[in-house]
Amino acid sequence: MGGVRISIDLCEPARQQLKVKLEWTPRVHHQSWLMPSWTPGSYTVRDHAQHLHSLQLQQSGRAVITKRVAPSCWVAELLNLDPVCLTYTLEARQLTVRTNHLDPDFASLCLPAVVMLIDGERWNPHHLQLSLPPGWLGHLPLPSGVDGYEAQDFDHLVDAPIHAGPFHSRRFTVCGHHHELLTIGEPPMGWPLTLQADIEAVCAAACKLMGTPPPAGDRYQLVIQILDQGYGGLEHDHSSVLQFSWEALTKKDGYRQLLQLIGHEYFHQWNVRRLRPGAYVPYRYDKAEISDGLWFAEGITSYFDLTLSLLAAKSDRQTFLEDLGKDISHVLVNPGCKIQSLADSSREAWLRLYKQTAANSVAQISYYRLGTVVSFCLDVQLRQSGSSLSSVVRDLWQRLGRHGKGYEPTDLIDAVAAHNMSLAERLPTWLETTNSAPIHDSLNALGLQAVAIHSKHPYVGMQLSKQKGRLLINKVSPDGPAEQAGLVPGDEVIGAHDWRLRGLEHWQALIQGPEQIPVLYARRGRLSSTILKKSDPIVEQWEITWDSGASSSQKELRDRWFSIV
Structure with a gap:
């Protein structure tokens, strides 16, 4: 049998370890293999090899010396071309959709975090066998073979998550x-x-x-x-x-x-898996690949996931507006919208989106949320010219997606241009320039409006959380009162107005007083004080409401927009 044969042993679930064996017949004496450093669909380097130990390579029953040449890559020099066997153990203690978990109740495995990519074998068949505890069943979307599962190549294999346990589908x-x-x-x-x-x-x-x-x-x-x-x-x-x-x-x-x-x-069967940014055709498992198309991959999908429940009659128009309004509100109040463009949000996904820090929380905007809002603006303006965003996506699917061809930024612009040339000319500005999406104009075109909702509390420009009995600053707004008072994330707020703070409710009560708030805080264990000058409540969120004065043409466009397709 050609290709690679993989065996995954789950028979000791209480140990929370997987035993993995790969067997293949080498074609050259120099062999190399790597553990993928990331999971496709989750755009950040996760270094799955950190969970691996006890790696051994054998040939004809004898150990072969291996050399680790990179954090996730090994090589070996063979004396002959007899079949080889690679074994290793993986810790499986992370229950996420992109990593591995095993316990006595069930297993959830994401195979890019399990199976090595053998150099020269990527496009050859891969045969998988599972060893399971008594009473367990395996569930994975691969065709069954004589004594396991068959994948046409490595990509096909690692795209198939494994779930196993004493349950039925x-x-x-x-x-x-x-x-x-x-x-x-x-x-x-x-x-x-x-x-x-x-x-x-x-x-x-x-x-x-x-x-x-x-x-x-x-x-x-x-x-x-x-x-x-x-x-x-x-x-x-x-x-x-x-x-x-x-x-x-x-x-x-x-x-x-x-x-x-x-x-x-x-x-995502359509958008992302088959209609995919060109940077990911094929995937590079060994490193990050930058793409400015993730806004389309996730933003378009996020916009349509709000519409699907309406199209399926599982929600109504008012509920749809509430859901869309949350994304619009997030974009309008997020200071990151003035710092990071939508295209940069896509390009910097590997560095920021999955690695939240105090700085990132105010210096970036999610391409999911902003992508949803830009998709909304695209849809409205396309409908004004007699088309729709769904028509554009269907065209891209027919031209590229169903053939598995990746798209480049110019393909997206050209697809919009086929329906509305002037909109295609404006789209690059929306993508590359901060705070540029015509949100209010798009709402107005539908006879809708965004209504500002102010906070019930004075604005102090920082966010507190209680951690292990301490009130810590976890976010400071740019140019806000807290920043001007010299406070930074990580500071512990101990008192205000000469009173000890015991909880968030004490803080909210004490900031209702005079404009200037004497604050006692600790930084790296040293006590200090400052004067925090609060300001009037700011816009905390926006709500999308119906415009009672909407014209008949606005209502007609709104009805066509609500039709979704």
Whole structure:
């Protein structure tokens, strides 16, 4: 059997370790292999090799000397070309959608963090075997072989997440295609009785929006992990893995947010997995690749995930406006919008989005949130010329996505130009210039308006949190009162107006007094004091409301916008 044979042993789940074995027949004496440094779909270097130990290479039953030439790369010189066997152990203690977790209850594995890429074998078949504890079943979106699973190449293999445990999956149907639903855990109040029907409706809405059946056909797996806390998802060609908090499901908008997350990852079958930024065709597993197209990959998808529940009749127009309004509000109040452009937010994803710091919190803007808002502006202005954003995305899908071709920035501009030339000429400014999206004009075109909501408290320009009994500054706004008073993130606020602070409620009460607030604080253990001069309450958020004076033409455009497709 050619290619690479992989064995993953999960039989000692209490140890939270995976035992991995790779076997192949070398073609040259110099062999090299690497552990991917990142997980596609999550754009930051994670150095998966940090969880690896006990690596050994054997040939004909004898150990072969290996040399680590980079943090995630090894080489060996062989005396002959007999088959070789590489073994290693991985710690599996990180329960996220992009890493590995194993315990006596279940396993959740993301294979870029498990399987080595053998130089020269990437495009050859990979055969996978699983060893499981008694009573466990394995679930992964790969075709079954004689004694395991078959992948056509390395990319196909590592794009297939593994879930295993003493649980069963069920089938659901989207546009005549059979999919697999795997729920791990159950909310304390149980799943909604309509869960499967609602999932089918949201996924069918994605197909309607794109005008095609699901690209994954009959082989799609949706995995939902219910946890006590956590939120996230990761897309794959034939699956998606979601994490959601059971507590969030008890909240007013929680179930709708779950359906939006499902729709978001399902829509990635088209946008991201197959209609992909050119920098990621093919993936470079050994290093970061910069792309300014992530705003399209995630921003467009985030905009449409809000629309899918409306298109599926799982929400109404008012709810849709509330959801969109949260993203618009986030952009309007975020100081990072004046510092980082949407294109730079995409280019700097590897450095900032997944690595939050006190500085990043005020110096960057998420390409998810700003991308959603720019997508909204694009959609409105396209509809003003008789087209729509969904039409542009469908065109890109037919021209590039269904063939698996990557797109460049010029492809996106050209796609918009085919529907509205003047808009295509303005789009680069929206992408490369800060604070440039015509948000208020787009709202006004629909007979909507953004209403400013001011804070109930005076503005002090900093954010406090209670950590281990201490009140710490975790965010300071640029040019705000706290910065002018010389306070910085990490300072411990001990007292105000000569009174000791015991909690956040004390702070909120004491800042209601005189304009000048004497503050006692500690920095690196040394006590100091300053005068904080508060200012009037600022705009805390924006709400999107209906304009009672909207004209008939505005209402007509609004109705067409609400039609989504």
